[in-house]
Amino acid sequence: GDSVTQMEGPVTLSEEAFLTINCTYTATGYPSLFWYVQYPGEGLQLLLKATKADDKGSNKGFEATYRKETTSFHLEKGSVQVSDSAVYFCALTSSGGSYIPTFGRGTSLIVHP
Amino acid sequence: DVKVTQSSRYLVKRTGEKVFLECVQDMDHENMFWYRQDPGLGLRLIYFSYDVKMKEKGDIPEGYSVSREKKERFSLILESASTNQTSMYLCASSFLTSGGLDTQYFGPGTRLTVL
Numbered sequence: 630g631d632s633v634t635q636m637e638g639p640v641t642l643s644e645e646a647f648l649t650i651n652c653t654y655t656a657t658g659y660p661s662l663f664w665y666v667q668y669p670g671e672g673l674q675l676l677l678k679a680t681k682a683d684d685k686g687s688n689k690g691f692e693a694t695y696r697k698e699t700t701s702f703h704l705e706k707g708s709v710q711v712s713d714s715a716v717y718f719c720a721l722t723s724s725g726g727s728y729i730p731t732f733g734r735g736t737s738l739i740v741h742p
Numbered sequence: 743d744v745k746v747t748q749s750s751r752y753l754v755k756r757t758g759e760k761v762f763l764e765c766v767q768d769m770d771h772e773n774m775f776w777y778r779q780d781p782g783l784g785l786r787l788i789y790f791s792y793d794v795k796m797k798e799k800g801d802i803p804e805g806y807s808v809s810r811e812k813k814e815r816f817s818l819i820l821e822s823a824s825t826n827q828t829s830m831y832l833c834a835s836s837f838l839t840s841g842g843l844d845t846q847y848f849g850p851g852t853r854l855t856v857l
Contacts, residue, residue: 659841661841663846670851675846718784722844723843
């Protein structure tokens, strides 16, 4: 079945540091890929998505590129802020009409001033 | 602005009580989901529904049931609450497109404590 593997956290960075959170996946067909963010005390919200190979999703300074050849969708940001402290989830949905998305375990990011 | 609302942010119940968690979405989505979120375990799917009165079990349905009488509302029921059901419960909804399930929209969550 489908699966998503993302790096374990917590990831601890200083403000203005470069961020990478790795995400790799296994899926049949051509999945859509997502990054969700969960701020403390809230539900998840979409950060960015990509629906086909080589697409780049971007939002709020975050970027991720759909790499079919390496089955990856790594999240990056050039300069993190304290307000980026949250839990980040990588997820996919299959193109085969499945009603169930697949989520990674989540990676906690802590940014210090 | 799209919205998924959950009936309570915090709930405290006693062991053996019947508990109802309500979720309402205003986006006319066919698909609705209930997850529980526990530290170190990520999101685990309890039940989902792809249409009114339709429901399917997820990964951890034991001890739970659901109801979907109207398209916008999806209820999670704990028939007899137990302490191991203390958790954060998240509701979500989404469209199904030709390319698969689209973006999930989540509610703010209900933190349930069972004493």
